[in-house]
Amino acid sequence: xxxxxxxxxxxxxxxxxxxxxxxxxxxxxxxxxxxxxxxxxxxxxxxxxxxxxxxxxxxxxxxxxxxxxxxxxxxxxxxxxxxxxxxxxxxxxxxxxxxxxxxxxxxxxxxxxxxxxxxxxxxxxxxxxxxxxxxxxxxxxxxxxxxxxxxxxxxxxxxxxxxxxxxxxxxxxxxxxxxxxxxxxxxxxxxxxxxxxxxxxxxxxxxxxxxxxxxxxxxxxxxx
Amino acid sequence: xxxxxxxxxxxxxxxxxxxxxxxxxxxxxxxxxxxxxxxxxxxxxxxxxxxxxxxxxxxxxxxxxxxxxxxxxxxxxxxxxxxxxxxxxxxxxxxxxxxxxxxxxxxxxxxxxxxxxxxxxxxxxxxxxxxxxxxxxxxxxxxxxxxxxxxxxxxxxxxxxxxxxxxxxxxxxxxxxxxxxxxxxxxxxxxxxxxxxxxxxxxxxxxxxxxxxxxxxxxxxxxx
DNA sequence: TGTAAAAGTCAAAATTCAGTCAAGATATTA
DNA sequence: TAATATCTTGACTGAATTTTGACTTTTACA
Numbered sequence: 001x002x003x004x005x006x007x008x009x010x011x012x013x014x015x016x017x018x019x020x021x022x023x024x025x026x027x028x029x030x031x032x033x034x035x036x037x038x039x040x041x042x043x044x045x046x047x048x049x050x051x052x053x054x055x056x057x058x059x060x061x062x063x064x065x066x067x068x069x070x071x072x073x074x075x076x077x078x079x080x081x082x083x084x085x086x087x088x089x090x091x092x093x094x095x096x097x098x099x100x101x102x103x104x105x106x107x108x109x110x111x112x113x114x115x116x117x118x119x120x121x122x123x124x125x126x127x128x129x130x131x132x133x134x135x136x137x138x139x140x141x142x143x144x145x146x147x148x149x150x151x152x153x154x155x156x157x158x159x160x161x162x163x164x165x166x167x168x169x170x171x172x173x174x175x176x177x178x179x180x181x182x183x184x185x186x187x188x189x190x191x192x193x194x195x196x197x198x199x200x201x202x203x204x205x206x207x208x209x210x211x212x213x214x215x216x217x218x219x220x221x222x223x224x
Numbered sequence: 225x226x227x228x229x230x231x232x233x234x235x236x237x238x239x240x241x242x243x244x245x246x247x248x249x250x251x252x253x254x255x256x257x258x259x260x261x262x263x264x265x266x267x268x269x270x271x272x273x274x275x276x277x278x279x280x281x282x283x284x285x286x287x288x289x290x291x292x293x294x295x296x297x298x299x300x301x302x303x304x305x306x307x308x309x310x311x312x313x314x315x316x317x318x319x320x321x322x323x324x325x326x327x328x329x330x331x332x333x334x335x336x337x338x339x340x341x342x343x344x345x346x347x348x349x350x351x352x353x354x355x356x357x358x359x360x361x362x363x364x365x366x367x368x369x370x371x372x373x374x375x376x377x378x379x380x381x382x383x384x385x386x387x388x389x390x391x392x393x394x395x396x397x398x399x400x401x402x403x404x405x406x407x408x409x410x411x412x413x414x415x416x417x418x419x420x421x422x423x424x425x426x427x428x429x430x431x432x433x434x435x436x437x438x439x440x441x442x443x444x445x446x447x448x
Numbered sequence: 449t450g451t452a453a454a455a456g457t458c459a460a461a462a463t464t465c466a467g468t469c470a471a472g473a474t475a476t477t478a
Numbered sequence: 479t480a481a482t483a484t485c486t487t488g489a490c491t492g493a494a495t496t497t498t499g500a501c502t503t504t505t506a507c508a
Binding site for chain 3: 193194196197214216217
């Protein structure tokens with residue numbers, strides 16, 4: 001099996017170098033140049049994340065905090081030798097680790113392989129979705145926005161999953177009903193309407209946005 | 225084979241120094257800054273543990289007592305010269321040893337290599353899991369919380385193992401039944417419900433926490 | 449601008465589900 | 479074999495969720 005490694009760093013030179021090297025080592029590297037892009041790339045479910053701490057915008061530590069509860073794979077920080085030491089120590093949880101710059105490529109490779117070996121036991125292909133700053137873990141049935149969890153009931157989560165996994169596509173209420181309940185939707189029952197309301201309410205209160213668009217006369221769709 | 229060495233100390237400077245040195249010597253050092261983190265890191269099944277006695281929170285001696293039954297590798301204590309002498313003498317078991325601060329790096333290396341040479345270790349400790357302060361040995365089928373054992377029956381342990389080895393993932397009762405019993409779950413499996421109750425009861429009474437989360441309408445998951 | 453259809457809101461009722469318990473069945477040990 | 483531990487079952491309860499229907503608001507279009 002080939003391990004997927006997400007490299008998050010704003011220096012293209014360094015990223016390129018790492019990617020090339022890891023590619024040669026038999027890994028499947030892919031990259032993001034900032035935190036927002038990184039969140040998007042989580043969809044590809046990396047087996048390990050190489051994360052630079054110093055980045056413009058949301059930095060590596062913040063990103064880590066944001067995704068920590070949703071992502072089970074190890075996160076390896078890249079950091080300048082002296083700086084940030086305290087912050088990092090406070091943050092290191094579970095399988096996390098850090099590498100100080102400048103580093104040698106074999107060193108990085110060694111650390112990566114060590115973490116992956118250990119992770120092999122507990123690793124589950126946790127199906128992870130990201131939509132802007134929202135992270136949804138389909139295996140754990142959890143939703144996080146910037147590190148805080150939003151709880152959904154069974155039906156609510158099922159509907160959310162349906163819409164999110166087909167982001168942009170419009171579903172009418174019958175379709176949603178049939179899909180989630182597994183029954184024929186005999187006439188309008190209004191149940192779906194109510195659940196959509198609850199979902200929006202919860203999203204709105206935590207994220208300040210509801211991500212669900214009403215297509216008048218037709219149905220609902222997840223904003224892309 | 226490269227030996228893995230767990231360094232447990234709350235002084236980053238010292239830890240770094242040791243780690244660098246041991247790394248150069250061909251070991252694979254990894255670190256924890258407190259006892260709780262150290263317990264987590266046991267998952268990596270170190271071949272030797274370097275353990276500072278003076279640490280905030282749970283100190284080195286307590287940690288040792290807690291993990292002694294689950295860990296077979298030697299533990300090397302780091303301690304100030306005069307202090308704690310009596311306590312240590314009372315504690316030294318099996319292959320354990322201690323080094324007084326300040327120490328020279330070659331001295332530490334010498335002790336480590338001596339202990340490792342002596343240890344023709346059996347590698348069955350690799351099936352060791354830690355979740356917060358709970359230690360679970362899958363080979364021995366034992367569960368310890370802060371040194372005290374919690375006994376589980378066969379079915380109970382099987383369920384616990386399933387949930388724990390897939391921490392965070394949600395399992396519905398049918399899934400659990402099929403996985404543990406190896407049979408098709410025909411209809412309601414209230415058995416699982418009852419076993420979950422027993423597991424929780426035992427965990428709760430010893431650890432004061434049950435580690436198992438109910439996902440309403442769906443199933444159960446191990447708290448991460 | 450008025451109106452009918454569609455969508456949104458709300459709270460109460462209905463239902464489903466998880467937790468509990470006790471007792472019977474089965475397996476294990478002395 | 480008896481004694482003991484473990485597993486299984488089914489009934490019961492209270493809690494959480496789901497559903498309903500009456501009501502309000504918004505929208506599209508005449």
